[in-house]
Amino acid sequence: MSDESSSPQQILLVTGMSGAGKSTALETLEDLGWEAIDNFPIRMVPDLLSRNEGSAAPLAIGVDARTRGFVPVEIRAQFEDLSARPDLSVGTLFLDCTSPEIERRYNETRRRHPLAQGRPVREGIRAERELLAPLRKWAQMVIDTSGYGRNHLQQAMRERFAQGQTGSLTITVTSFGFARGMPPIADLVFDMRFLDNPHWVEDLREQTGRDRAVAAHIEADPTFAPAFAKIADLVVSLIPLYAAQGRAYLTVAFGCTGGRHRSVFSAETLAARLKDEGYEPTLIHRDLAARAADTVEGPVP
Known part of the structure; x- marks a missing residue:
């Protein structure tokens, strides 16, 4: 045999x-x-x-x-x-x-x-x-x-x-909207609602965190760069520690109110940073296709 x-x-x-x-x-x-x-x-x-x-x-x-x-x-x-x-x-x-x-x-x-x-x-x-x-x-x-x-x-x-993928850490970076529920699977969750919300800029409302105008708006917020740098450094430092413990999967989630602007841009930016570090993350935007809605975002600030 x-x-x-x-x-x-x-x-x-x-x-x-x-x-x-x-x-x-x-x-x-x-x-x-x-x-x-x-x-x-x-x-x-x-x-x-x-x-x-x-x-x-x-x-x-x-x-x-x-x-x-x-x-x-x-x-x-x-x-x-x-x-x-x-x-x-x-x-x-x-x-x-x-x-x-x-x-x-x-x-x-x-x-x-x-x-x-x-x-x-x-x-x-x-x-x-x-x-x-x-x-x-x-x-x-x-x-x-x-x-x-x-x-x-x-x-x-x-x-x-997936066959033959044991021994390596599979990394997923996802965005989501708190108003539409927390993701059921997430190891690290970062709340990006401290950033200025592009939803309340009329020209940006129907765009998403993948659009250059929205990205520029978020990057112009003085709190973004220092906060995101710390988040990215933390994630990069934790990945080998998770891998050393035998973890096969790591999911990093970014949330904002509606899941279309701040969380999307943050997830895209982290995925790019991880690729620069030699990783191959999977990027998922859970609520990107959801309709922009004032009822989700809340009252005009």
Whole structure:
């Protein structure tokens, strides 16, 4: 028997709430070299694995309430049996999301919830959450995508499932708006609301921290340069310390009120500094596409 065949094949069950991002998760796994199958009939999983026997490629199997034969307790029992096989390394990932956020996503896309059956979306969500409770409790990994955009979920999947990246620190720099909620995953959070807010300059309101005029406005604030220099120096000094402790991932988040101006410029500037230091950070702007709104920013100062 070859060394390759003696290594257990990775099998990942991907499930969770409809609208929580399962399709994005599976697409990202495919990009990472996994074989991914969505809504595969549960009763055919053993046959699939027997046909795939000897394969070294990791396999992700997506199931949810739409899947034929979807009975959570039976799925759990079936995958627990697979876990006992020495030729397989079985994991479970559950994608969750708050009910109001799922309802918002369905209302935006005008898609029908699979369990609504002509009822309001929220009733379908409630029924699905009750149905999936055994799987969520059992899952080895749970990712809450409530505050995630598509890019953020893709990054979270890459951090957890990219092959051959052990031993190096994956750095993510993200911007966000406090008015739209804190990011669910962040190791270092810097509040940039002490800076003068470009939102209240009419010509800058619809622009973002990526635009030169907004950047010039922020840089003209006398508090920016000394404060940011200290923040950047702190982050640069901490990175090797996190790496020395065996950390695989580090997320640095910059927040402002709406997540479109000050936090975006700060994240862009730190990412550039880290590249100068020889790192390759991933840059994510969570709320960049959000509409500029006085109701979010608050009253005119």
